[in-house]
Amino acid sequence: MVDNYTGKTRERPYLKAVQKLRHAGLRPTRQRLALAKLLFDGPNRHVTAESLHEESARANINVALATVYNSLHQFTDAGLLREVVVSPGQTYFDTNVSDHYHYFLEKEGCLEDIPEGLVGIDRLPEEPAGKKFSRIDIIIHVTENS
Amino acid sequence: MVDNYTGKTRERPYLKAVQKLRHAGLRPTRQRLALAKLLFDGPNRHVTAESLHEESARANINVALATVYNSLHQFTDAGLLREVVVSPGQTYFDTNVSDHYHYFLEKEGCLEDIPEGLVGIDRLPEEPAGKKFSRIDIIIHVTENS
DNA sequence: ATAGTTGCAAAAGTTTTGCATTGTA
DNA sequence: TACAATGCAAAACTTTTGCAACTAT
Numbered sequence: 001m002v003d004n005y006t007g008k009t010r011e012r013p014y015l016k017a018v019q020k021l022r023h024a025g026l027r028p029t030r031q032r033l034a035l036a037k038l039l040f041d042g043p044n045r046h047v048t049a050e051s052l053h054e055e056s057a058r059a060n061i062n063v064a065l066a067t068v069y070n071s072l073h074q075f076t077d078a079g080l081l082r083e084v085v086v087s088p089g090q091t092y093f094d095t096n097v098s099d100h101y102h103y104f105l106e107k108e109g110c111l112e113d114i115p116e117g118l119v120g121i122d123r124l125p126e127e128p129a130g131k132k133f134s135r136i137d138i139i140i141h142v143t144e145n146s
Numbered sequence: 147m148v149d150n151y152t153g154k155t156r157e158r159p160y161l162k163a164v165q166k167l168r169h170a171g172l173r174p175t176r177q178r179l180a181l182a183k184l185l186f187d188g189p190n191r192h193v194t195a196e197s198l199h200e201e202s203a204r205a206n207i208n209v210a211l212a213t214v215y216n217s218l219h220q221f222t223d224a225g226l227l228r229e230v231v232v233s234p235g236q237t238y239f240d241t242n243v244s245d246h247y248h249y250f251l252e253k254e255g256c257l258e259d260i261p262e263g264l265v266g267i268d269r270l271p272e273e274p275a276g277k278k279f280s281r282i283d284i285i286i287h288v289t290e291n292s
Numbered sequence: 293a294t295a296g297t298t299g300c301a302a303a304a305g306t307t308t309t310g311c312a313t314t315g316t317a
Numbered sequence: 318t319a320c321a322a323t324g325c326a327a328a329a330c331t332t333t334t335g336c337a338a339c340t341a342t
Contacts, residue, residue: 235331
């Protein structure tokens, strides 16, 4: 793609996203690139399918909600995102895929990472023979004080 | 209600459920009594709205699925049940309302209580001023070993 | 009687699927 | 050109709501 004004290539701004998708084995299509740019350019984020879809619309990116869902799940399967379920109909996707836990702020209805080291687990059950613990989710629900 | 054969009252089998509902401030209606009996007569259970609805149908209890949802939420608000969300579209209700955590068995798609004392938390963040931690959810996902 | 409560059909959300279209080799 | 992958409309689920019918006082 060549910029109409400068004549220079405009691939650069998408380079990181392209490489990230390629590396994950996902074709860097127009829709996926746009979503990846929103998700991964900048600090860690917590989005829902709906919120990302709205954000895309605001940025004049035309993507169906179903495509947002599909892309989020593809990104998750590829290890680029982590899925966090808070309550029925509130599935978040977290760009921080390292081991960590979450606050859920009931009033604001949003997720926040708990900084590393603030929660300590000093005892866990044994993994039963032939099984393993694939994942440990901890969500601390935070409410306003009565 | 009087038994056709013995002429004796048949309230007795529902007494516990009636009292439980009354104490929770819920009118002991036919539907709620039937669901309460399924839920609270016997050992602790983990049900979904759908599973409880099927169970009711099998027991020849006529309840709409919406009523099952409403009743489960009323029971939950009254403190008789605890809601546990595992993944989108998988909301369980647990008759064990004490503080405890859960295994989620991915293969079977079912929840199990983690026996008390097996998980130890030795460090927690401070509650921010004016806020409190209303609840701490821990779910350990258990998968078959590769 | 009647004020408040309840149960459920219908509506509203949320998520997934099937297939025409597109993109790649 | 053929083959696989993609994007999205439509379908499928899950959950909530509004109101007619019912209940307890």
